[in-house]
Amino acid sequence: MRTPRRSTAPLAFVVTAGPTREFIDPVRFLSNPSTGRMGFEVARAAASRGHRVALVAGPVSLKTPKGVARVDVVSARDMLAAVLSRLDDLGRGPVRVVFVATAAVADWRPAECAAVKLKKGAMRPVLKLVRNPDILKTVAERRAAEGAAPLLVGFAAETGDPVAEALRKCREKNLAMVVANDVTEPGAGFGTPTNRAALVRRDGSVRRLPLMSKAALARRIVRECEDLCS
Numbered sequence: 001m002r003t004p005r006r007s008t009a010p011l012a013f014v015v016t017a018g019p020t021r022e023f024i025d026p027v028r029f030l031s032n033p034s035t036g037r038m039g040f041e042v043a044r045a046a047a048s049r050g051h052r053v054a055l056v057a058g059p060v061s062l063k064t065p066k067g068v069a070r071v072d073v074v075s076a077r078d079m080l081a082a083v084l085s086r087l088d089d090l091g092r093g094p095v096r097v098v099f100v101a102t103a104a105v106a107d108w109r110p111a112e113c114a115a116v117k118l119k120k121g122a123m124r125p126v127l128k129l130v131r132n133p134d135i136l137k138t139v140a141e142r143r144a145a146e147g148a149a150p151l152l153v154g155f156a157a158e159t160g161d162p163v164a165e166a167l168r169k170c171r172e173k174n175l176a177m178v179v180a181n182d183v184t185e186p187g188a189g190f191g192t193p194t195n196r197a198a199l200v201r202r203d204g205s206v207r208r209l210p211l212m213s214k215a216a217l218a219r220r221i222v223r224e225c226e227d228l229c230s
């Protein structure tokens, strides 16, 4: 397949992928079914177009794409720390930075993680949860505070109206673009090799894409990022 020529200078991508795990005790955690596939495909597509890529991955069983610098994390707080450190490193260079948040970050974590395995007889079957940091929002706010300007791209995996939700997230988190999809549609959920998405920009423009492989969608997203940076 012919790849369209790149319209920009090389960019530096930081991509999050996969789920996070929020431990209750050493043998139990809260998580979700994300396989990390979409984020790994974005990282692969960006590297194959000559961009520098840092991939911050939650616990997944996927091989690192060629040319990608990967860091493995477990919890949302680990992921946030790794993302900020990669953005700081890359932001010092002359190259425009793009942050693509594909990870299905757990919004909540147990208020406490027990140091030893909780015994069912001794455990009250009630979990107290606290909010995790919103990685994308934190990056957006830091950008506003510090004047550094990575291009921000989010994902919205929804069960309701993905485009309306994407537009809300775009504006709330000050993103350039949100990739929206309805995870209840055939071929578009967690772990599938395909996705049907809409690309929603902050100006309200919406491009609805047909069902396609996650690899093809990733190439499309990378080209949109190049376009937004040009």
Ligand code: CTP
Binding pocket: 016, 076, 101, 102, 103, 104, 105, 106, 107, 132, 133, 134, 135, 136, 137, 153, 154, 155, 156, 157, 169
């Ligand atoms: N995200 C993130 N950190 C979080 C939660 C979400 O970086 N703690 C990012 C996701 O990677 C995604 C975007 O924010 O790119 C939207 O995530 P989503 O879970 O769809 O929505 P939320 O922002 O959590 O909002 P809501 O729960 O209202 O749907």
